[in-house]
Amino acid sequence: xxxxxxxxxxxxxxxxxxxxxxxxxxxxxxxxxxxxxxxxxxxxxxxxxxxxxxxxxxxxxxxxxxxxxxxxxxxxxxxxxxxxxxxxxxxxxxxxxxxxxxxxxxxxxxxxxxxxxxxxxxxxxxxxxxxxxxxxxxxxxxxxxxxxx
Numbered sequence: 001x002x003x004x005x006x007x008x009x010x011x012x013x014x015x016x017x018x019x020x021x022x023x024x025x026x027x028x029x030x031x032x033x034x035x036x037x038x039x040x041x042x043x044x045x046x047x048x049x050x051x052x053x054x055x056x057x058x059x060x061x062x063x064x065x066x067x068x069x070x071x072x073x074x075x076x077x078x079x080x081x082x083x084x085x086x087x088x089x090x091x092x093x094x095x096x097x098x099x100x101x102x103x104x105x106x107x108x109x110x111x112x113x114x115x116x117x118x119x120x121x122x123x124x125x126x127x128x129x130x131x132x133x134x135x136x137x138x139x140x141x142x143x144x145x146x147x148x149x
Contacts, residue, residue, distance in 0.1 A: 012087045019094055027071050030105050033112065034064045053118050060111030063104045070101030106137035
């Protein structure tokens with residue numbers, strides 16, 4: 001016995017609800033990360049860090065900010081286009097924003113691991129941690145799912 005196919009409006013409702021649930025998970029993480037990265041600049045030790053660490057920190061903050069913008073954009077689009085017959089457009093755009101937001105978040109998390117590795121261990125060990133983070137996030141969030149696509 002096969003399950004009857006949902007009508008297009010029910011399918012759009014389900015897709016939007018699933019997307020919004022997924023975004024709730026990602027948004028919490030990126031907002032905590034962003035706050036952590038901002039707080040680093042107000043520590044005593046930050047005045048003593050090298051230019052390379054400051055650049056790593058700035059780039060990481062910029063990617064975290066981009067992730068916040070991209071992962072919260074679907075909520076804004078939904079609010080502004082709600083009940084305007086644009087649900088399919090909202091979902092399509094929100095999907096793109098979400099994938100780009102997750103990519104920005106992966107880069108921000110990689111930068112955070114690299115930053116902490118540079119501060120704690122320095123040199124090649126810190127860089128190796130950053131590379132391991134990039135491989136981990138890239139594989140788990142993008143490469144493996146795309147292989148199963």
